[in-house]
Amino acid sequence: MQIAIYLLPYLVLNAVCHGTEEARLGIAEEILSVLDAAASENSGATVHVITGGQSEVCIQAVFTLLDNLGQWVDDVEQELALFQSFQSSGSKKQASRSKDQSSTSLTDQDQLLTQCKYVSELLTAIPKLTLARASHRCQAYARSLMYFESHVREKSGSFNPAAERSGIFEDEDVSYLMEIYSCLDEPDGLSGLACLRKSLSLQDQLLINKKAGNWAEVLTFCEQALQMEPTSAQRHSDVLNCLLNMCHLQAVVTHVDGLISRIPRYKKTWCMQGVQAAWRLGKWDLMDEYISGADEEGIVCSGSESNAFL
Numbered sequence: 001m002q003i004a005i006y007l008l009p010y011l012v013l014n015a016v017c018h019g020t021e022e023a024r025l026g027i028a029e030e031i032l033s034v035l036d037a038a039a040s041e042n043s044g045a046t047v048h049v050i051t052g053g054q055s056e057v058c059i060q061a062v063f064t065l066l067d068n069l070g071q072w073v074d075d076v077e078q079e080l081a082l083f084q085s086f087q088s089s090g091s092k093k094q095a096s097r098s099k100d101q102s103s104t105s106l107t108d109q110d111q112l113l114t115q116c117k118y119v120s121e122l123l124t125a126i127p128k129l130t131l132a133r134a135s136h137r138c139q140a141y142a143r144s145l146m147y148f149e150s151h152v153r154e155k156s157g158s159f160n161p162a163a164e165r166s167g168i169f170e171d172e173d174v175s176y177l178m179e180i181y182s183c184l185d186e187p188d189g190l191s192g193l194a195c196l197r198k199s200l201s202l203q204d205q206l207l208i209n210k211k212a213g214n215w216a217e218v219l220t221f222c223e224q225a226l227q228m229e230p231t232s233a234q235r236h237s238d239v240l241n242c243l244l245n246m247c248h249l250q251a252v253v254t255h256v257d258g259l260i261s262r263i264p265r266y267k268k269t270w271c272m273q274g275v276q277a278a279w280r281l282g283k284w285d286l287m288d289e290y291i292s293g294a295d296e297e298g299i300v301c302s303g304s305e306s307n308a309f310l
């Protein structure tokens with residue numbers, strides 16, 4: 001596997017530079033199929049079945065490939081710019097030095113320009129928004145932010161709302177940025193992004209107060225969200241997380257026991273969070289019972305696994 005991942009950028013680069021148009025289109029489609037699957041999984045249901053890490057391995061391989069291709073383009077552009085600067089110089093000394101430092105002929109230069117164009121077209125063909133969502137799926141939040149900022153710039157030409165040519169921020173864009181900044185643990189960034197909205201949504205207020213550590217406020221908003229979605233397993237999980245952070249441990253145990261009987265489909269989720277309360281209360285028999293439930297196969301709310309055993 002490691003050898004294949006190592007060789008992948010070289011093989012793809014060779015196919016893109018020296019292959020046919022059909023080969024280049026096939027490579028782009030293959031990359032997009034991996035990223036689209038990850039992006040759709042990330043933006044889909046609020047719950048998902050925990051599976052193996054094969055999906056993450058594929059996405060990380062694609063990111064490594066794109067990074068290598070982008071670096072190759074940058075290196076070629078620098079080499080060509082250096083060669084042209086030597087050629088444009090009138091000094092014979094610089095011209096002779098350029099021959100010593102680079103063996104690139106005019107024919108080679110034209111060939112490199114063509115190859116660089118092919119690789120750049122491949123990179124441009126991959127939507128930045130898809131890359132951002134796939135990065136978020138892999139928990140590569142800094143990478144996700146980088147791609148999403150590029151997406152906003154491409155869409156509106158600017159990212160700074162205070163600039164002379166201000167970007168256009170839709171509510172969906174702001175919500176996604178707030179989600180990324182929340183994962184990056186940037187409370188100041190969240191507060192700044194909140195100013196881009198005329199009015200904050202319930203989810204926005206949840207994120208801002210969660211990162212600020214105002215768990216009483218978070219619990220209030222979670223309960224409001226639960227009233228709007230009483231059957232949502234994710235909302236129940238959010239309430240449990242708030243109670244844990246407020247050290248209302250007995251309330252967590254009571255809530256978990258009720259959820260196990262009312263919504264047994266998500267028993268794994270409830271037990272994963274119940275373990276924390278039972279351990280801190282010193283209820284070892286109850287903790288063993290929750291551990292057994294957490295070890296069972298089942299559906300887990302997105303985010304619950306990362307909150308468990310903190």
